[in-house]
Amino acid sequence: MNIKDFEKTIQQLFGEKLLEEEDEYGFTYTADKEIHKIGYATNLSVETVELAIAQGIDLMVTHHDAWDFIYGLREACAAKLAAHNISHFWIHAPLDFVDFGTCTALMKILEVDEINAYSTYSEADGELPGIAEFAAPVEFEQLAGRMRSALSEPVRAWKNNDRPVKRIGVLTGAGHSSALIREAAERGCDTYITGEATLYTIQYAQFAGINLLIGSHTFTEIFGVASLAEKIAEIHPDVEITELEESHFELNH
Known part of the structure; x- marks a missing residue:
């Protein structure tokens, strides 16, 4: 599977109506290579990118982009993704409402x-x-x-x-x-x-x-990201999927 194949799969799974709001999904970085291994998580963070690097991931799929109000995070993540040639796709509202x-x-x-x-x-x-x-x-x-x-x-x-x-x-x-x-x-x-x-x-x-x-924001939503990853793997059985296991960092209330 390549990036174009992946984009077609997202269109197939979500349909035109759910993808109308283009600021609710997209790529942080796209690498010019075949996708053999997808890593999924709720959040895009330096930590999840490092997990992807360690696990040889070709494409990260997350529910959240790096939030604008976590200043500098998107730029830091994009730099790491580019340095290790890993694509990243996030999908927010459409995944909440599919x-x-x-x-x-x-x-x-x-x-x-x-x-x-x-x-x-x-x-x-x-x-x-x-x-x-x-x-x-x-x-x-x-x-x-x-x-x-x-x-x-x-x-x-x-x-x-x-x-x-x-x-x-x-x-x-x-x-x-x-x-x-x-x-x-x-x-x-x-x-x-x-x-x-x-x-x-x-x-x-x-x-x-x-x-x-x-529960926590991260772990009430991880099952939806897993569901998406599983559907992608059903369409592309040659692609391996794996969870990028985040820590329970929200628990220090």
Whole structure:
């Protein structure tokens, strides 16, 4: 597979509509060579680039670009990528809102029985969480334990009602907005799951009586990146995929 083949595969997997916003995906650096090994991670960072170098990666695929407000990071990463002739592609919003993406992948990891709605975005409504149900209700602590095991990290948990968990709302990563929690509650969810929390997130969930489970931004989203990498490998079976395993650096709250 070469870069052109990879671009066609992204078009095939996401479709025209999800790729309309061209500032939500792209290449940081493209190397002129065949792609035999893809390394995937949630974040583009100096650390993940160094993992790619050590593992002989030809193409990095991440959910996040280097954020503009982490000053100088993109330039540092681009320089390392160029020095070692490694391509890098990132895809943000389209991966959040595709039917195999970040929210769906986490819901499946949590062993839901039915996905009622995928996470979506529109100009009229903004972001909306994914909604899923368990056929048989599970105890809140059981679900929290399931999430801790899947993410391999502590998960902060607030039990704000006395019911077992039946219906969950999920928006991975920075889904801390109280408006998103209100949307989940209004759609009958007893539990809301995301990857970041502020004072307002916690207070509103308590006020609204909806349980809250908070993992890290990185590890609530890694399953969606893995899902994308697996789909690329299905289309190009000669390409090897491997996770660039990030540390749990967000845990020092």
